[in-house]
Amino acid sequence: MSDEHIDEVSGISTTGHEWDGIRELNNPLPRWWVITFYITIVWAIGYTIAYPAWPMLTSATKGVLGYSSRNDVKKELAAAELAKAKYAAAIQSKTASEIAGDDALREFAVAAGSAAYKVNCVQCHASGAQGSKGFPNLNDDDWLWGGTAEQIQQTITHGIRFASVPDTRLSEMPAFGEIITGDQVAQVSTYVASLSGPVQDATLVEPGAKVFAENCVACHGDTAKGNKELGAPDLTDAIWLYGSNETAIAAQIRAPKHGVMPAWLERLGETKVKELAVYIHSLGGGE
Amino acid sequence: MLDNTQIERLEAEAVNSATVRQPLYAPRKKIFPKRASGSFRRFKWLVMAITLGIYYLTPWLRWDRGPFAPDQAVLIDLANRRFYFFFIEIWPQEFFYVAGLLVMAGIGLFLITSTVGRAWCGYTCPQTVWVDLFLVVERAIEGDRNARMKLDAGPWTARKLVLRVSKHAIWLAIAAATGGAWIFYFADAPTLIGEVFTGTAAPVAYITIGVLTATTYTFGGLMREQVCTYMCPWPRIQAAMLDENSLTVTYNDWRGEPRSRHAKKVQAAGQPVGDCVDCNACVAVCPMGIDIRDGQQLECITCALCIDACDSVMDKLGKERGLISYATLSDYNANMAVATAGGSCSANPSLVRTDGGAFSEKLAHFHIRKIFRPRTFIYMGAWSAVGIALLYSLLTRDRLEVNVLHDRNPQFVTLSDGSIRNGYTVKLLNMIPEPRTIVVTMQGLRGAEMSVVGIDLPADRSFAVAVEPDRLKMLKVFVRQPADRVGGATQTFKFRVEDKASFETDEYTATFNAPEIAR
Numbered sequence: 122m123s124d125e126h127i128d129e130v131s132g133i134s135t136t137g138h139e140w141d142g143i144r145e146l147n148n149p150l151p152r153w154w155v156i157t158f159y160i161t162i163v164w165a166i167g168y169t170i171a172y173p174a175w176p177m178l179t180s181a182t183k184g185v186l187g188y189s190s191r192n193d194v195k196k197e198l199a200a201a202e203l204a205k206a207k208y209a210a211a212i213q214s215k216t217a218s219e220i221a222g223d224d225a226l227r228e229f230a231v232a233a234g235s236a237a238y239k240v241n242c243v244q245c246h247a248s249g250a251q252g253s254k255g256f257p258n259l260n261d262d263d264w265l266w267g268g269t270a271e272q273i274q275q276t277i278t279h280g281i282r283f284a285s286v287p288d289t290r291l292s293e294m295p296a297f298g299e300i301i302t303g304d305q306v307a308q309v310s311t312y313v314a315s316l317s318g319p320v321q322d323a324t325l326v327e328p329g330a331k332v333f334a335e336n337c338v339a340c341h342g343d344t345a346k347g348n349k350e351l352g353a354p355d356l357t358d359a360i361w362l363y364g365s366n367e368t369a370i371a372a373q374i375r376a377p378k379h380g381v382m383p384a385w386l387e388r389l390g391e392t393k394v395k396e397l398a399v400y401i402h403s404l405g406g407g408e
Numbered sequence: 409m410l411d412n413t414q415i416e417r418l419e420a421e422a423v424n425s426a427t428v429r430q431p432l433y434a435p436r437k438k439i440f441p442k443r444a445s446g447s448f449r450r451f452k453w454l455v456m457a458i459t460l461g462i463y464y465l466t467p468w469l470r471w472d473r474g475p476f477a478p479d480q481a482v483l484i485d486l487a488n489r490r491f492y493f494f495f496i497e498i499w500p501q502e503f504f505y506v507a508g509l510l511v512m513a514g515i516g517l518f519l520i521t522s523t524v525g526r527a528w529c530g531y532t533c534p535q536t537v538w539v540d541l542f543l544v545v546e547r548a549i550e551g552d553r554n555a556r557m558k559l560d561a562g563p564w565t566a567r568k569l570v571l572r573v574s575k576h577a578i579w580l581a582i583a584a585a586t587g588g589a590w591i592f593y594f595a596d597a598p599t600l601i602g603e604v605f606t607g608t609a610a611p612v613a614y615i616t617i618g619v620l621t622a623t624t625y626t627f628g629g630l631m632r633e634q635v636c637t638y639m640c641p642w643p644r645i646q647a648a649m650l651d652e653n654s655l656t657v658t659y660n661d662w663r664g665e666p667r668s669r670h671a672k673k674v675q676a677a678g679q680p681v682g683d684c685v686d687c688n689a690c691v692a693v694c695p696m697g698i699d700i701r702d703g704q705q706l707e708c709i710t711c712a713l714c715i716d717a718c719d720s721v722m723d724k725l726g727k728e729r730g731l732i733s734y735a736t737l738s739d740y741n742a743n744m745a746v747a748t749a750g751g752s753c754s755a756n757p758s759l760v761r762t763d764g765g766a767f768s769e770k771l772a773h774f775h776i777r778k779i780f781r782p783r784t785f786i787y788m789g790a791w792s793a794v795g796i797a798l799l800y801s802l803l804t805r806d807r808l809e810v811n812v813l814h815d816r817n818p819q820f821v822t823l824s825d826g827s828i829r830n831g832y833t834v835k836l837l838n839m840i841p842e843p844r845t846i847v848v849t850m851q852g853l854r855g856a857e858m859s860v861v862g863i864d865l866p867a868d869r870s871f872a873v874a875v876e877p878d879r880l881k882m883l884k885v886f887v888r889q890p891a892d893r894v895g896g897a898t899q900t901f902k903f904r905v906e907d908k909a910s911f912e913t914d915e916y917t918a919t920f921n922a923p924e925i926a927r
Binding site: 222224227248249250251258260261262263317355358359360403405406 | 815816817818821822823824825826829831861862864884886891
């Protein structure tokens with residue numbers, strides 16, 4: 122920059138840069154701009170001292186204010202926990218049916234249970250709790266293991282046929298394909314189907330009733346109404362987990378499928394399980 | 409090749425060259441409006457008292473609505489999403505009333521402008537009212553026009569400092585009171601004022617006061633006429649609203665011109681002389697800093713103070729008032745034609761006066777009939793139509809409503825006895841500030857019954873539900889229809905709600921879904 126060049130037209134010195142004879146005027150920046158620029162520098166220095174900023178080998182400088190966005194989240198979560206502490210304490214101390222009977226508590230538990238349901242239960246029972254073949258519909262009023270809030274809570278807590286939990290709900294229907302003959306299977310499946318609807322071959326109903334009385338009443342009862350202690354389904358109603366026609370029933374008699382539901386206590390804790398139970402109970406089929 | 413002397417030289421001048429270019433920024437030239445007195449000034453004082461009174465006092469009016477609603481006559485309760493206006497309570501879904509009022513305000517502005525010009529600008533616009541108020545303070549402290557101009561031009565002395573500081577302090581106090589009054593529309597005023605002064609009010613209250621203080625002080629004290637001239641769109645739009653029959657503040661040059669400061673001398677010389685003595689009284693009082701004698705202009709807010717100023721001068725001279733007056737363009741043009749003998753000469757006052765000195769009978773005068781013309785009828789019609797529609801809607805609106813949301817997932821549930829169940833979220837809106845018992849009844853859907861979550865009663869076709877005052881009650885309702893009564897995949901029925909005390913009812917037609925083949 123030894124040869125300072127002054128632009129003849131404007132009388133302003135140039136930066137010394139030249140492109141094809143065109144020179145750049147060295148106009149000063151506006152004062153307000155420069156002042157703002159210096160203020161931002163001062164601000165930036167103060168900011169990097171006050172707040173976490175400079176990257177170090179393993180982490181970054183902490184800043185003298187001790188600010189951390191993670192702490193902010195913690196504070197907000199703690200505030201949220203505090204806000205619902207009143208309900209959480211009540212839910213902990215009351216039984217599921219007491220919660221279901223209290224308007225405010227039920228509203229809270231249903232909201233919390235609904236959220237937990239969406240994370241943990243939809244995979245099998247579907248988003249509307251309507252289930253699918255082999256996975257029970259939780260909206261209806263037919264319950265294999267009982268539909269009071271407490272019975273539902275018990276089922277969620279310990280699961281069904283979940284071997285690693287000692288208190289799990291356990292039952293197993295024998296594979297009757299190995300116990301009775303093929304004809305008998307056809308007869309008894311027609312009989313069972315006849316309990317809740319029309320059948321194709323009515324002549325099989327009477328012998329089927331006999332087979333049923335000899336083999337099935339122990340669990341399903343004399344009137345085929347089932348037994349909730351054993352998880353034995355009611356065979357006279359309109360709700361069928363594996364299908365309602367003779368073929369589907371016969372298949373289930375020959376080699377029964379047994380659904381497994383995990384135990385959720387360990388994973389979700391008692392309060393969350395209780396909230397889930399209240400939510401399921403509120404879907405309309407609770408007893 | 410051409411010699412360079414043969415190249416044609418163009419007669420071109422750079423109109424925007426650096427040497428003649430005007431800067432884009434023009435600093436404001438200060439205006440020192442003189443105090444006017446007269447009938448329009450009195451009217452403006454009255455309008456100012458009424459509008460400021462309405463603004464400052466409205467939040468303090470009380471209106472008893474019983475124990476379940478606030479007793480503030482006008483309250484915009486944002487937290488609870490309610491708007492109270494005396495006997496009217498508006499829920500958010502009824503916000504169209506406010507939209508309707510805005511439409512009416514818009515059409516009303518068109519109507520007023522097409523009849524009496526920019527009366528809104530000149531008398532009632534908050535900008536005008538507050539500038540007027542600020543000018544009152546300015547005059548009280550610094551004196552009238554001449555004193556203020558002298559003070560402004562003079563050097564900074566202790567006296568000038570004291571006057572300026574006290575003026576701006578009072579302006580700021582007025583501005584703070586303006587911002588302060590605004591927040592009382594949004595909360596219980598007596599409670600809030602205590603909170604504001606003890607520092608316990610919500611931050612938004614202080615922010616609102618701060619913002620409105622700043623805008624009031626800046627617009628009313630510092631920017632004044634620039635807001636009207638540069639910021640407000642209305643002066644630009646008004647041209648479309650005005651026509652030749654709209655009253656506007658007009659300088660009647662058909663009787664004023666040629667103006668002269670030495671009328672007698674000129675008259676003696678045999679020259680025509682108009683009524684304008686070029687005293688500039690109209691210019692001195694103008695808050696916009698314009699000369700009305702230049703004709704209609706965008707800057708004129710038609711505050712009519714120049715009429716007052718001119719009338720008092722005419723009174724002193726013993727001439728008729730109305731050299732500056734409210735006149736329509738058609739009257740003005742007619743009179744101009746008289747004064748100029750149909751445009752054949754420049755305005756000659758002798759043509760508009762008889763030999764005795766009275767005004768000629770050929771002059772046109774404003775007649776009230778001119779207000780009633782197709783344009784104003786259309787505006788009035790539209791304005792009334794919206795108003796009547798709003799009023800009708802307000803008088804016949806429901807204070808009891810039912811909204812129903814059908815469960816979609818699952819749409820229906822088959823129960824163990826084969827019956828079909830559908831779930832609904834039923835919302836009961838009790839829109840009066842009194843508790844009510846609402847009876848919810850099903851109509852249609854053979855054999856179906858409903859049960860309500862939280863109500864421990866056997867299924868029925870009708871339930872009585874207590875709803876809190878001014879609240880929405882949400883019910884989860886399950887409707888169950890026996891298998892043998894199901895009449896197709898989609899059936900409709902009604903939820904009917906009724907207040908047995910007031911006989912108010914509302915209905916909602918809901919859908920009931922069933923599987924294609926019910927078992």
